[in-house]
Amino acid sequence: MSENPLKIMYFSPVASDHAHDEIFADMARDNKLPGTEVHVTSLPASEGNFSHIEFRSYEAMVTRGIIRAARQAAREGFDGFVIGCFYDTALHDAREVSGEMIVTAPCQSSCEIASTLANRFGVIVGRRKWVHQMSATVREHGHEHRLSGFYHVELGVTEFQQDHAETERRLIEAGRKAVEEDFAEALILGCTMEVGFNRELGRQLGVPVIDPSIAALKRAEYAAILKRQCGLVPSRKWSCEAPPEHEMASIGGFDQGEAFGSRVVVAASGESTIRNAA
Template sequence: MPPVKIMYLNPVADNPEVDRLFADMARAYKLAGTEVHVTALPRADYPFSHIEYRTYEALVTGGIVRAARAAAREGFDAFTIGCFYDTALHDAREISGAMAVTAPCIASCEIAASLANRFAVIVVRSKCNVQMGANIREYGYGDRFSGFYEIGLGVDDLQRDHAETERRLKAAGRRAVDDGAEMIVLGCTMEIGFYKEMEAELGVPVIDSAIASLKRAEYAALLRHQCGWVPSRTGSCEAPTEAEIARFDAFGGSRPVFGSRIVVEAS
């Protein structure tokens, strides 16, 4: 079987430090036969370091859709959108052809529901709860979801004081377990591997959503290669025709699609 190819898109401006974190994660957790391209959006068009606000989400949605279409045309098997809001998930799926598309929230829910009856999600701030809760219910996991637990930090604050971030994550995790959660999902962290420390302290499985989305994309890619299963693009998933896209010049222009790319090769 040829190497499977996955693109992990960080849907904000390229940032060497953040890009490296995701590339290190891919290197540590992918299978040997998997090639991962870690990409980000071009800073000139999308200068955001986070998309905590719906305003920023709306502005980057076009970039995510362009990236998904570009990845599909490059022959990637799967594509993941690196934000727990699952920004533009349905839009990207529609235009992605035979390429599977996933994102951290839906991937974490799928994995958590296969391993426990009740799971909680740790989030940065209470602002996230309404939108993420709506997604979890839409995905069909509302009955398995036991609640959000905030740590009171913005996305940009997570990397400023690792000790304080870890203290808050552990405290939120303890509250969730005390309330009956059987599994914890880390909704927005870039402390790849820290979930193991939380598991040891809390005594329940802890899912890092970045790793979950990578592994769920990899699983979809393997299903394509081994079983021939590809996403449906009929009915509600129907995409615009290529003729119509060309008529509207919907993806025209010379602007770059990606601001950065790190290739983690298959070994």
């Protein structure tokens, strides 16, 4: 494999917030392989001051920013690009314009990992509102037959990190229902902001608990290794066909302006620096 470090970008489709960015920089530092460089980035303020994208209308608004970020990451030579939302927002759209760069997202990555650990898994989500859309995403990825159910804890995206003891209590309660009543053999945390709770839940519930932000990062990292070592380059044929560059240039909006609102770089050594902070 090349002596150059693997480069993975973890892109949060919300506006820059340094506390938010540092949560995911810490996640990357704790879980990446030695020799992998991770850039944690966010949506620029020019795309809207989003603190979450729980609503489909919010998702629609940030899709352009995700596409622009994916194009810029590919230009910068990143091996992998992670869309940091469990809705897997704009996953297929970003892949179209990403060239030979790997593009992953949390729901798809988590379900793939869960399917290698167990025959049946449950997903703990923040609010009932999310279930309809997430059910469709799990179905699209081909894992509906493995799903024991969705278990909501009535916490919004921005609330998971406010009171850790209360969040953990609710997650354990939902997890017990999934495992003891619906016989789930593994659990997925259905929001990237549930980062940091998987190990204690796994200890308490006795089943593997998958953190979706870690899952997406590791799937991107693994796919990037396969691309380098085994020549498994993403296809851009048929349904993955990219739009013609001349059409995108004529339409406008794909490349203009800043693609990122902030950037925390976790170097291959594990040290981190802030660049281009908004």
